[in-house]
Amino acid sequence: DAKTTQPPSMDCAEGRAANLPCNHSTISGNEYVYWYRQIHSQGPQYIIHGLKNNETNEMASLIITEDRKSSTLILPHATLRDTAVYYCIVRDLHGSSNTGKLIFGQGTTLQVKP
Amino acid sequence: DGGITQSPKYLFRKEGQNVTLSCEQNLNHDAMYWYRQDPGQGLRLIYYSQIVNDFQKGDIAEGYSVSREKKESFPLTVTSAQKNPTAFYLCASIRRGGAFNTEAFFGQGTRLTVV
Numbered sequence: 001d002a003k004t005t006q007p008p009s010m011d012c013a014e015g016r017a018a019n020l021p022c023n024h025s026t027i028s029g030n031e032y033v034y035w036y037r038q039i040h041s042q043g044p045q046y047i048i049h050g051l052k053n054n055e056t057n058e059m060a061s062l063i064i065t066e067d068r069k070s071s072t073l074i075l076p077h078a079t080l081r082d083t084a085v086y087y088c089i090v091r092d093l094h095g096s097s098n099t100g101k102l103i104f105g106q107g108t109t110l111q112v113k114p
Numbered sequence: 115d116g117g118i119t120q121s122p123k124y125l126f127r128k129e130g131q132n133v134t135l136s137c138e139q140n141l142n143h144d145a146m147y148w149y150r151q152d153p154g155q156g157l158r159l160i161y162y163s164q165i166v167n168d169f170q171k172g173d174i175a176e177g178y179s180v181s182r183e184k185k186e187s188f189p190l191t192v193t194s195a196q197k198n199p200t201a202f203y204l205c206a207s208i209r210r211g212g213a214f215n216t217e218a219f220f221g222q223g224t225r226l227t228v229v
Binding site (some may be wrong): 016034036041042043044045046047053085087101102103107108 | 147149155156157158159162172197202204206208217218219220221222223225
């Protein structure tokens with residue numbers, strides 16, 4: 001199974017960029033990197049995903065290194081409402097199906113401070 | 115609107131009783147998943163199903179059972195064999211087919227407390 005490693009916690013000042021790193025050194029060629037976040041006692045919310053190119057949407061940017069062994073989620077202007085646990089996930093393909101297991105790590109608790 | 119619904123949001127049961135958690139989706143997704151989350155911890159996979167009438171064990175399946183008789187529904191039964199059932203349970207679904215880049219949708223969770 002491809003696994004990810006994230007720092008357990010990070011702080012960020014409100015209005016500044018939050019850069020959340022993730023290592024996925026065993027990622028294989030067809031596996032995508034996904035980011036989700038979970039606000040306390042709610043279901044995780046999808047943020048962004050990518051394969052090898054950098055991606056940007058209205059919520060965040062995703063930077064994937066050229067060797068694909070790590071990535072960084074960037075929240076360009078963090079707000080207090082961005083305080084959450086952020087999960088980096090690599091899709092684990094199962095058999096001939098292209099809907100494999102979703103394996104979550106411990107995630108990074110981001111605390112945005114005023 | 116399409117979505118994934120878990121019910122109830124809070125559930126209390128006496129020790130030794132089986133309890134079934136509901137998960138329904140109207141997104142026409144093929145794959146569904148059950149996770150358990152303990153305080154301050156990440157999500158651990160209990161069971162998953164990629165197609166109707168088929169399911170596989172995840173990392174912590176002992177003490178749980180599932181069924182997948184309909185595409186829309188993937189109920190989880192927490193049996194009396196589960197030693198520490200008190201937890202937050204999350205259900206998710208993913209569309210199958212096409213490229214490998216589909217996102218998962220999560221329900222809002224069921225918080226089970228066994229007393």
